[in-house]
Amino acid sequence: MEKSNISRRSVLQVGGAASLAAAIGLAAGQPASASTFLGSKPKATEILDLGPAVVQFSLMSGLLVGDVLYIGSRNLDPVRIIAFHVPTGKVIGQTELTNGHSIQTLAADASGRYLYAGVLQKSTGVLPNLFRWDLNSLATKATAIGRIGDRDVRDLSVAPNGRLYIVGGGSPTAPALWEFDPASSQITSLGIPDPGATLARAVAATDSTIFFGAGSTLNGGSGASRACLFAYDRATKTFTNVTPAEMLKDPSIRDLGIVGDKLMVSSAGSLENSKIAAVNLSNPTTYVQALSEGKTAKNFAAIGDKVYFANETGLVAYSLSANAISAMPYQGPSLGEIWGVDAKGGKLLVTSGYGFVAEIDPATGSTKTTDLGEAGAPSDPQSVMGIAAGAGYVYVGGNGVIARRSLRTGQVNNMSAPGEAKDAIVVDGALYTGQYSGQGIWSYDPRNGKPITQVADFPKEQNRPLDVCWDETNNLVLVVTQADTEGGGSLWTYDPRTGKKGFFVNPVDEVQLVRAVASRDGVAYLGGGLPDLGGQGTVVAFDPVNGKELWRIDPGQNSGVAALAVQGKYLYGVSRKGSVFVIDLPQRKVVHQADITSVSYGFAALVTNRGAVYGVSNTHVFRFDPKTFEVATVVADIDGAWYSGSHINNDEDGYLYTMRGRNLVRINDHPRR
Structure with a gap:
């Protein structure tokens, strides 16, 4: 300057x-x-x-488990997760992690007992980047369960059988697909599906197949891979490239989510807008796709036939039956960068990077907001x-x-x-x-x-x-x-x-x-x-x-x-x-x-x-x-x-x-x- x-x-x-x-x-x-x-x-x-x-409670992730919205902090020391009780609008618990500067991803097991968190780090090393919090006892501190070889954890998904799958990046090597088995407490690399990728930001797991989304979100150009979606078959231990053809020119796969028998896939936009695909889980080579609004598409949440997600300016709705994108009506303050979209009781819970939670009626757009600082979230430098x-x-x-x-x-x-x-x-x-x-x-x-x-x-x-x-x-x-x-x-x-x-x-x-x-x-x-x-x-x-x-x-x-x-x-x-x-x-x-x-x-x-x-x-x-x-x-x-x-x-x-x-x-x- x-x-x-x-x-x-x-x-x-x-x-x-x-x-x-x-x-x-x-x-x-x-x-x-x-x-x-x-x-x-x-x-x-x-x-x-x-x-x-x-000074502000800065956040980078949000996930609803039951009546509690769990929110991961960003750029605070120490990094932490807060528990925001939706019915009362109050923070009812928090836990601090021993490593990392931000939490971009959270995932819960099917029982709702364990919450997994992965952190972003300043450097590679031997410190853990995976943690687990027992939600049956919020007063108990989250514990480290180990580390993946990639420096940063960008996304997590728990399969119905309880195994955790992890993706990320930030290391000199291309990102791998990682697995944590809670029965043995072992973390294993399942391989690097695309050696030209620079970052993996999306993973979604069924019992039989793990979907891995990556590309060149950072350090693009110079021959780096573009958007790539792989299906990992747990039985054969092989990767199959199932990238929707319309997304091949996009920089990367931005997000994945399982909705019924469909895998929702979004690409990160750059020269073109983001794209949305509804992929058949039984046959990932078959899908329908639509052009989205804006260059970002992340955080899927389903209510009936509609799948809602965030772009860079607000919320967008995708109709599964019509394969069509539309802007969601909205009345309220700017949502800023959105880090969580969840469905509860026919309404959407949006975790805003501005430090508040918005409860939105998707039919009318009417909104109720709760400032997290006022709700009890710690505001730190x-x-x-x-x-x-x-x-x-x-x-x-x-x-x-x-x-x-x-x-x-x-x-x-x-x-x-x-x-x-x-x-x-x-x-x-x-x-x-x-x-x-x-x-x-x-x-x-x-x-x-x-x-x-x-x-x-x-x-x-x-x-x-x-x-x-x-x-x-x-x-x-x-x-x-x-x-x-x-x-x-x-x-x-x-x-x-x-x-x-x-x-x-x-x-x-x-x-x-x-x-x-x-x-x-x-x-x-x-x-x-x-x-x-x-x-x-x-x-x-x-x-x-x-x-x-x-x-x-x-x-x-x-x-x-x-x-x-x-x-x-x-x-x-x-x-x-x-x-x-x-x-x-x-x-x-x-x-x-x-x-x-x-x-x-x-x-x-x-x-x-x-x-x-x-x-x-x-x-x-x-x-x-x-x-x-x-x-x-x-x-x-x-x-x-x-x-x-x-x-x-x-x-x-x-x-x-x-x-x-x-x-x-x-x-x-x-x-x-």
Whole structure:
């Protein structure tokens, strides 16, 4: 992110008291030291802890068992499952798990006694990623039952005979189908049906057949497999490809569900909308299919002839008899990202990523909602996404929420926003975010009293914003992205004055995503790379108005670009393998390279502030000398709780904002001139 474009006068008009309070260290109610007052010699570096950045019960799964809706948390520490009693609208129990950061999937056995949970993890290792909770005793803690070889558990299904089947991904190998036998407590790999798949997100089990759905949801392109559905015969121990022909071009199978004698199958949409198929369980090669609405189709729940499921904007109904899709009538607040759809008493229970449960009458759309925090769910600090600051506020992105913190009062308000604000900037007092997944650019202005809204949309396959900056010459918001399912990436542009948007696909090449962007004199500098650490990281100088490449250079890092920033005539870049390179822009050549693995490796972010370029990694805040380019540590062991890569940003007063653990911190640093 680049520095917010706000004049000193506008700050005094909008939040002058906030700026002054922050300057003397009073924004969080802490006493100011003598060195913070005007006329005193400042300390080299001052750090002010502003408290937890984003606090909300964040969730990623929901499953109804009897009268209780079990909900798995997301990005909370420790990860947990809560038990929400539907008739009373109260949380009646919870359990904490010993590993993982999120729970994307839950499954119960046929008796309703045992609830299984699989977790997403930060790294591979020996810790368990499968757990079981005895629902007959909610006061008893869930126990670990072992681990599958894939890092992340994405879906679970319990067969009628009690065996548990598991799929996931996140490891260097292609995803396998796994089985847990509760009689022997053994976890076994049943094989890898498609070595070209990058992620498996769907599994459904009968006593005789296990259905395995996978594809290229992450790290698509470059020869990765597309949607694939396999039937595993338990008797012969063989896989048969039964992918509906209409889904073969889609990136992946998104979800599976058994409804009577049918297997409901959905594909993840990208260049086309999602598709729905009703497959005959007795003969999986026969089916009917229909084109759905939107690019997401997940969480099947049946009431009579209708099978309901979620897309990215709400609920959709599929008629089994008519093989037809229709939007479900709905009256109520935005449901955001939906993580659970269940049927109870002729109504639908929807678990919303916004932190509430909605009970919906599918005939009329009438809705009753219960806020989970008010119902007793614990609200804890999340790991976070992007940070932006300016005009007296700091904004921090979480899952389905953006926290707005006033620097004048310290008050924090949570704003619901779909998906995740991966990165953001403040321009003339207004916030602009790049929203994942495929949500485009959203904006919020605290002065007009309106909620955050989408101001520009782009092709849905360009789904993962990675960096946002401001082009002050052309007055454009610039956002660069990764196309998860297709490979490559894009540059988005948005003019806040006119509302005009621009879109340029694969400005680096057809393989490299665009991870970083910086701007100088109307030129956008784009940093390319691959999803992993290796590969070429090309830097492209690009005209964001006319969509033309001006020149390009390979910095020779043998690694993708993690971040870019401009100071004076120099473009600074940090690679994902922990090196810095500096390009003299007028000369168009690299004039400095160095190893900085002591302070940065992997994801990183850069920002220009007070005449120097600052950076943050998962471990350190650092800066570069503007004359020698030497790196210096500003804050060691920052260890921010980031969900998808570290971020740092500044406000018009030169304060830096980043994370230390799960708390937001403000850094006041004075580089030597």
